[in-house]
Amino acid sequence: MVKETELRHLRRCVELAAEALENGDKPFGSVLVAADGTALAEDRNRVAGGDQTRHPEFALARWAAANMTPEERAGATVYTSGEHCPMCAAAHAWVGLGRIVYASSSEQLMSWLAELRAPEAPVRPLPIQEVAPGIVVEGPVPELAEQVRALHRRFYAPR
Ligand SMILES: [Zn+2]
Numbered sequence: 001m002v003k004e005t006e007l008r009h010l011r012r013c014v015e016l017a018a019e020a021l022e023n024g025d026k027p028f029g030s031v032l033v034a035a036d037g038t039a040l041a042e043d044r045n046r047v048a049g050g051d052q053t054r055h056p057e058f059a060l061a062r063w064a065a066a067n068m069t070p071e072e073r074a075g076a077t078v079y080t081s082g083e084h085c086p087m088c089a090a091a092h093a094w095v096g097l098g099r100i101v102y103a104s105s106s107e108q109l110m111s112w113l114a115e116l117r118a119p120e121a122p123v124r125p126l127p128i129q130e131v132a133p134g135i136v137v138e139g140p141v142p143e144l145a146e147q148v149r150a151l152h153r154r155f156y157a158p159r
Contacts, residue, residue: 001138002101002138002139002141005037006077006079006101007141007144009031009033009039009077009079009101010079010081010101010103010141010144011144012029012031012039012042012079013029013030013031013042013079013080013081013103014029014081014103014144014147014148014151015029016028016029016030016031016042016043016044016056016081017029017044017045017081017082017148017151018151019044020044020045020046021151021154021155023048024048025044025045025046025047025048026045026047026155027045027081027148027151027152027154027155028044028045028055028056028080028081028082029042029043029044029045029056029080029081030042030043030044030056030057030060030078030079030080030081031060031078031079031080032060032063032064032076032077032078032097033076033077033078033079034072034075034076035072035075035076035098040067040068040076041060041063041064041067042056042060043056043059043060043063044056046059053087055085055087055088056080057078057080057084057085057088057089057091057092058087058088058091060078061088061091061092061094061095061097062091062095064076064095064097065095070096073095073096073097073098074096074097074098075098076097076098077098077099077100077101078092078097078098078099078100078101079100079101079102080100080101080102080103081102081103081104081144081148081151082102082103082104082105082106082109082148083100083102083104083105083106083109083127083128083137083139083140084100084102084128084131085106085121085123085125086123086124086125086126086130086131087123089126089128089131089132089135090131090132092128092132092135093131093132093134093135097135098135098136099135099136099137099138100128100135100136100137100138100139101137101138101139102137102138102139102140102141103139103140103141103144103145103147103148104139104140104141104144104145104148104149105127105139105140105145106125106126106127106128107125107127108140108145108149109125109152110125112149112152112153113152113156116152116153116156116157117156118152118156
């Protein structure tokens with residue numbers, strides 16, 4: 001169950017995704033939250049510079065590895081506007097982070113991108129649990145997923 005206090009973190013993820021869009025990056029945003037509910041770090045997609053690995057979930061996994069103990073990482077939750085891609089799901093699991101809560105799923109993203117005739121991704125959109133079966137995953141959250149969908153529409157079909 002996604003609690004009301006957690007929706008605040010997810011809303012921040014959507015804000016970060018909007019900020020990415022405004023800067024020419026793909027609309028994705030994520031927040032890393034400690035076991036006690038404190039937001040520790042946040043990031044947004046930064047692929048516009050040409051490095052397609054600059055996903056926020058990947059950046060947060062590396063931040064967690066550098067700044068948190070294994071126990072702290074295991075108790076932490078990563079909130080994200082869109083479900084982790086396989087690269088980010090693997091990074092999340094490799095650094096031993098805990099739960100993931102997403103506003104929209106990879107399955108939703110794939111159907112939206114198909115509708116928008118976006119170029120096909122070079123990586124298969126496997127669900128997180130196909131990549132990292134030990135991770136507890138929650139989502140999507142319908143009202144926020146609609147907002148994320150609108151951001152992708154603006155990215156691929158600005159008019
Ligand atoms: Zn990713």
